[in-house]
Amino acid sequence: MKLVTFCTRDDPAERVGVLKDSGVMLLPGVRDMNQLIVEGLPDVVHDGVDIPLDQVTLLSPIPRPMQDVLCLGLNYADHRKESRSFNAEDFKLEKDLPVYFSKRVSYSQGTGAPIPAHSDVTKELDYECELAVIIGRDALNVTEEEAGQYVFGYTVLNDVTARDLQHAHKQWHFGKSLEGFAPMGPCIVTAEEIAFPPALELTCTVNGELRQHSNTELLIHTIPEIISQLSHGFTLKAGSIIATGTPSGVGMGRGEFLQPGDVVTCAIEGIGALTNTVE
Numbered sequence: 001m002k003l004v005t006f007c008t009r010d011d012p013a014e015r016v017g018v019l020k021d022s023g024v025m026l027l028p029g030v031r032d033m034n035q036l037i038v039e040g041l042p043d044v045v046h047d048g049v050d051i052p053l054d055q056v057t058l059l060s061p062i063p064r065p066m067q068d069v070l071c072l073g074l075n076y077a078d079h080r081k082e083s084r085s086f087n088a089e090d091f092k093l094e095k096d097l098p099v100y101f102s103k104r105v106s107y108s109q110g111t112g113a114p115i116p117a118h119s120d121v122t123k124e125l126d127y128e129c130e131l132a133v134i135i136g137r138d139a140l141n142v143t144e145e146e147a148g149q150y151v152f153g154y155t156v157l158n159d160v161t162a163r164d165l166q167h168a169h170k171q172w173h174f175g176k177s178l179e180g181f182a183p184m185g186p187c188i189v190t191a192e193e194i195a196f197p198p199a200l201e202l203t204c205t206v207n208g209e210l211r212q213h214s215n216t217e218l219l220i221h222t223i224p225e226i227i228s229q230l231s232h233g234f235t236l237k238a239g240s241i242i243a244t245g246t247p248s249g250v251g252m253g254r255g256e257f258l259q260p261g262d263v264v265t266c267a268i269e270g271i272g273a274l275t276n277t278v279e
């Protein structure tokens, strides 16, 4: 099932529905995606389409995450290598343990919405295409074998980054958290539709040029490992979003950063494409 948050051309109110080939089936009584994740799907009254696609504007599936997004750094081998060639000191790892950081997200925009350039505070705006895992029920002391039972679904997240701020402040939080730095979409694919752990092709293009191409089976620290490890330290609440890391091909590795007008498309097999233009 593909779940979406959307509005229509005539009504800016956010609603939640199921994305079908020809339109969206409205889920009545659902306040927002956070409520749906925590309380589960309502009884669906019919299986048709309520709103045709040409009247639908997709928003981020979770426009207002309940907590900061949990992120993995340096979780693909080829991206570790390119990061160190950019700055050996910043991206040195003392131990082979997951690098966790968080990303403040007051509002996540969806596909088609702009990424603000923030030219006043950064000259090194960068993209990172990532598979995001959404937790479906509170996870505490979960084993790797049990981890799949706690996944609600998956979406595409662009972990937009200001490299100069990431470097300047030592901790990555600020450089990862500017307004508009967490576009997500186009939908959440629910967990039962994707074999666990996911092995999905992932690509990112900038102005149509292929920049990133990998597969989520190449994650160094796997989704079962991440869920299990975090849940042994705190309760991984339902609605938590985990951005699992990005492969090589980011602007930092090329010495080439995003500029106003650039169009970034992050796509993952079976989920869809998230396209945003820098403004």
Ligand code: MG
Residues within 6 Å of the ligand: 071, 072, 073, 128, 130, 159, 243, 245, 246
């Ligand atoms: Mg990232």
